[in-house]
Amino acid sequence: MRVLVVEDERALARELSRSLGEAGYVVDSAGDGERADFLAQTERYDAILLDLGLPRLDGLTLLSRWREAGIGAPVLVLTARGSWHEKVQGIDMGADDYVAKPFRIEEVLARLRALVRRAAGQAAPELRCGAVRLDPREARVTLDGVPVKLTGHEFRVLSYLMHQRGRVVSQRELVEHIYAQSFDRDSNTVEVFVARLRRKLGASFIETVRGLGYRVGTAT
Numbered sequence: 001m002r003v004l005v006v007e008d009e010r011a012l013a014r015e016l017s018r019s020l021g022e023a024g025y026v027v028d029s030a031g032d033g034e035r036a037d038f039l040a041q042t043e044r045y046d047a048i049l050l051d052l053g054l055p056r057l058d059g060l061t062l063l064s065r066w067r068e069a070g071i072g073a074p075v076l077v078l079t080a081r082g083s084w085h086e087k088v089q090g091i092d093m094g095a096d097d098y099v100a101k102p103f104r105i106e107e108v109l110a111r112l113r114a115l116v117r118r119a120a121g122q123a124a125p126e127l128r129c130g131a132v133r134l135d136p137r138e139a140r141v142t143l144d145g146v147p148v149k150l151t152g153h154e155f156r157v158l159s160y161l162m163h164q165r166g167r168v169v170s171q172r173e174l175v176e177h178i179y180a181q182s183f184d185r186d187s188n189t190v191e192v193f194v195a196r197l198r199r200k201l202g203a204s205f206i207e208t209v210r211g212l213g214y215r216v217g218t219a220t
Helices: 010-022 033-042 059-068 084-092 105-119 152-163 171-178 188-201
Strands: 002-006 026-030 047-051 075-080 097-101 127-129 132-135 140-143 207-209 213-215
Touching: 002 010, 002 033, 002 171, 010 026, 010 105, 026 033, 033 059, 047 059, 047 105, 059 075, 059 084, 075 084, 075 105, 084 097, 097 105, 127 152, 132 152, 152 171, 152 188, 171 188, 171 213
Parallel strands: 002 026, 002 047, 047 075, 075 097
Antiparallel strands: 127 132, 132 140, 207 213
C-alpha cells in the first residue's frame, strides 16, 4: 500500500518513512504544503499522514482542497497534543483519524492499518482469501497455515489485491501503488510478480480478467 508522509520536521519525517517502509508500505514524502498538494493531486495514495503546521500551505488548507477535489484517500492527522481545536477542525474538514505528538510509531502504524482496512471495506485485522492469510501487522503471509516467503514487491502486489478483494485491478493501478513516485516504474514487472505469486499460492489464486487486469477472491 502506498502512503504519503507530509511532515516538515526532517528527523520525524525520516523516522516515519523508515518505519513505514519496514512495515511494507511504499512511501513518498513532502516537507511543505505546496509539494504535498502537488503529490496528492497527481499521484494515487492509499493513505496520507498529514502534519498540520506546515510551511507554504498549512495542513487544514490542504485537507480542505483535497476533499473538494474529490481525493478520498484516508488522512491521519499529526497534531500537537494540546491543539484540540485543530483536531476538531481536521475531522470536520474530512480527516479520518488523528494522533497527538509526541507519539509512538507503533500507534501510527496501528491507526494507519485500520484506516486502510476500513477504506477497503475490510473489518478484520487479518486479510483472508481462501487458504491464504495476510497479516499486515507482521507483513506475513501463510497458505494453509504454512508461512510463504515473499519478496517486498510480491508482498505489496498481494497486499493491494487482497485489500481490493473481488474488484478488478488494472496493471497501471498496481504499478501506481507498489512503486514510489521517484521510482522508475515498469508495468511489465507486475506480470512477473503475479506469475511468482501464482507459483507460490496456486495458479488459480490470482485471476486474469482479459484486457482489464487482475482479481482475487471470486473463486476462493
